[in-house]
Amino acid sequence: MSRTTLQQIALSLDISVTTVSKALNSYPDVSKKTIERVKEAAERLNYKPNSFAVNLRTQQSKTIGLIIPEIVHQFFSNIVKGVTDEAEKNGYVVIVMQTNQKFNREKETVEFLINKQVDGILIALSDETVDYEHLLRSQNLDTPIVMFDKIANTVACSKVLIDDVKAAYEATEHLIKTGCKELVHFRGPLHSQNAIDRLEGYKIALLDYDLPFKEENVYLCEEMSFDMGREQARKMLDENAKVDGMFINTDLVAVGAMAEIKDRGLKIPEDISVIGFSNWFLSSVITPSLTTVAQPSFSMGKISFNMLLSELTNKRNNTKVTHETIHLPTELIVRDSTLPL
Amino acid sequence: MSRTTLQQIALSLDISVTTVSKALNSYPDVSKKTIERVKEAAERLNYKPNSFAVNLRTQQSKTIGLIIPEIVHQFFSNIVKGVTDEAEKNGYVVIVMQTNQKFNREKETVEFLINKQVDGILIALSDETVDYEHLLRSQNLDTPIVMFDKIANTVACSKVLIDDVKAAYEATEHLIKTGCKELVHFRGPLHSQNAIDRLEGYKIALLDYDLPFKEENVYLCEEMSFDMGREQARKMLDENAKVDGMFINTDLVAVGAMAEIKDRGLKIPEDISVIGFSNWFLSSVITPSLTTVAQPSFSMGKISFNMLLSELTNKRNNTKVTHETIHLPTELIVRDSTLPL
DNA sequence: CTGAAAGCGCTTACAG
DNA sequence: CTGAAAGCGCTTACAG
Known part of the structure; x- marks a missing residue:
């Protein structure tokens, strides 16, 4: 069973690939009737766009990278959950990578994600990181970065953290x-x-x-x-x-x-x-x-994703991209390892 | 700063794109000298292949999907770690998705990964899953599946589990x-x-x-x-x-x-x-x-990835794909909540 | 409102 | 050993 292509839909309706593409993307210059016919055919033939072709054409991957020190850690696995949940809602895919707190791995990881052409990167720095060249490089190559939890004060980007x-x-x-x-x-x-x-x-x-x-x-x-x-x-x-x-x-x-x-x-x-x-x-x-x-970990993940998303959206619309730093609230949970007040 | 393309390397060396491509992939019918020149130029111009184009051309994404019930769980986050570590070594990217133990989410997730054109899927079933239509569909669409830990006996695929x-x-x-x-x-x-x-x-x-x-x-x-x-x-x-x-x-x-x-x-x-x-x-x-x-969780992740990888390799080489079931050893860890023998 | 054509960046069968 | 050409499946500027 191979996938349905625009070509096949076009053939089956005896119209051009161009029109099919426009209809599926609801371009305003296509007649209501054509849109309807095309969408019906797409449904019937179980058409799914080939994302490689779309990516290649549009130069965006709808994929982001998420870099954390260590996934086997409740705080970070909650972050992953927050990010992936939110990403999915917005049609994005998340590539999760770990540095194991090694600076070298962090550099490699950023490089890898850039090569994979992610649209943006969410990162919590490794504890070893004191040099930010790799992050600046990513920004220069037009791959925006948002930092959360483990951040570097001196890097100009949006940040989500606690006080x-x-x-x-x-x-x-x-x-x-x-x-x-x-x-x-x-x-x-x-x-x-x-x-x-x-x-x-x-x-x-x-x-x-x-x-x-x-x-x-x-x-x-x-x-x-x-x-x-x-x-x-x-x-x-x-x-x-x-x-x-x-x-x-x-x-x-x-x-x-x-x-x-x-x-x-x-x-x-x-x-x-x-x-x-x-x-x-x-x-x-x-x-x-x-x-x-x-x-907060789950919400830190969600918020970080949304900040990156709005940055990507602004970039695409050529709106000015501004950086923000958000502090999320913490709470002292009093239990039995301390004396009563 | 935009990315270097094959075209640019070809231009700079005054040879064809074809030859550049072959040289970079070390085709045997290219002269040693050309290969050398091309690789040197690629290095110098910091060439990175555009993965969208490669994917589109080769019809494979070098990406796999990993579906687990819940990432915020030490066993599964260790699985994720095992899988991603091993994937990375082999140049694969992993998309991690969670079902939160919901059958409906599991179906959506499989559908999503198929649409994203992953090369294969690693899955631990949700506890609700009793119908395997979605998995068969994936296999029919030529996206192989390997199950681990939470498996269905009746589905024909490779499995990694404990006894x-x-x-x-x-x-x-x-x-x-x-x-x-x-x-x-x-x-x-x-x-x-x-x-x-x-x-x-x-x-x-x-x-x-x-x-x-x-x-x-x-x-x-x-x-x-x-x-x-x-x-x-x-x-x-x-x-x-x-x-x-x-x-x-x-x-x-x-x-x-x-x-x-x-x-x-x-x-x-x-x-x-x-x-x-x-x-x-x-x-x-x-x-x-x-x-x-x-x-074992980390090693279960590693082994699962490797089984999927060998299945993908066999598929590409048109070697016969066989299914295996591997049982990993467990160990009773005796501590203080039980009486001495 | 519709469609022919170009092109995204690569790989590969084929010719020379 | 090298390269011209086709094509992967899509989107979009342009013409009609």
Whole structure:
């Protein structure tokens, strides 16, 4: 069974391919009657446009690329879901690619998508990325970029993110208000803007509440893993016996830290309060359940797609393309790993 | 900046487009020297083939569709990772689509991918699917299908799965060997082949160990969720006070059931032993940690892609296409939710 | 309102 | 070894 072509419809109705094409696309200069006949025939013959030919002719693919660090991660898989849902509604296809947090893979991936002639790219940067040449190249080649979650401040493009400083501030403030005095922060990778901003929020909160900021109370987690959380908690517990509150970048790391704390026979939250970040499903079912910061993922995906779409539309209509930055709201979810207010 | 075309390379070297094309594809009837010159020029001009044109000409897209019930699920996101990793190595692009376990969406999705002219489709069926018309249609239109994990026995195609009967048997057997007498099974949806086979394994194990199979000890979970697990556990605890062992289809459901059991003041595993299925990360960090069945996901994705790829290759070479069914090994991971042997 | 013709960028059967 | 030509299936500027 081979596909029906415009040619075949034209033949069957004894009119030209041109007219068939115009009729199917409802051009105004085709008679109502012809449009009707053509559409009926197309239906009957189960005609589906050959997208390769359409792409080649129109020079657009109705395909976008989505680049994320890692799909096996609830936050990002939710992003994927938001993006693909929205894309589908608008007749777009999404190619999902992962960098595994490697800068080199990120460069290759962008290159690959450009070669595949996607109409635009949605990207959350890898934590290693400090050079943005590949993104500028994409923009120069007329493939617009929208960044979400893991962004670079210096690249001129639309961005969708949360207010990490504010979210971290609120988490730290909650620890302080529930009585914690010696606050530790487990920070994320050095180049991650999220990590930088969350550390900043932690600092500002300490300052506002007249608590000293101590460099040695900030622990670096190069990767967001259970093991890393456990390891740094081990180090922390060996070094500082006074810690009574922890604000930890990412729930997964927090869960690792909690395991170590519990293994040492310390009580959460009585001895040490813990707040995570992301509100993974995980955090609601571990013992004790984890107080954390919920961040929108599904809607971040949807909104990111729509920003890219409007940019593509404007480009096609030669309307001026402007860049926007949207901050989505976060929420502190209070559970059992922190003391009552 | 617009893209370099074959035309431009030809012009710059004063040879024909034909020769350029052949040279780039290393046809044997082009001189070494020409090949060299052409490749050098292509490199210099940063030539990238226009994939739309190539697709249109060669009638293949080097794109496959991947259909899964739900991406926000560790098992499936791992599958996606396995598939995309392997696809990329082979120059293929993957379009990921979700059915959200809806049969109608599954039909639409298959239709969509056929229209997009993917070379083949990888699919895990929705739990609602009982009619396979859409899959046969895809095969008739020359778009091969490979099924994984959630399959239909009656469709003739290659399949990649685990031996659910055996895996369930081993889990149930472990409960029996650790001393459980009154065994309950939480089964999955009625039409899910996985669920059917796991129930079967549970039954056979009971039989082999001379324990009675009781219809009322099988609880139906229409969906695999935390809430469903809690709800059915509630029902079970109200109805049957003697239960001392549970084999639960899917970790997530098991975690919900455990929450209910703990809320009732019962001890796991002292009062009731629990075994889940899937080995989510989650199971290793809850309290008590959950004994479960590990099933390969990443490698299932890789293998599924490779089976589809070889089918596509055979098709192109007019080699006979044969269907295979591959069973991947599972492993019982013993943790703290079951008694020692 | 309809249609002949050009062309998007490639590949390949064929001729020389 | 090289190249002229046809053609994949569509869209669109142009003529009538």
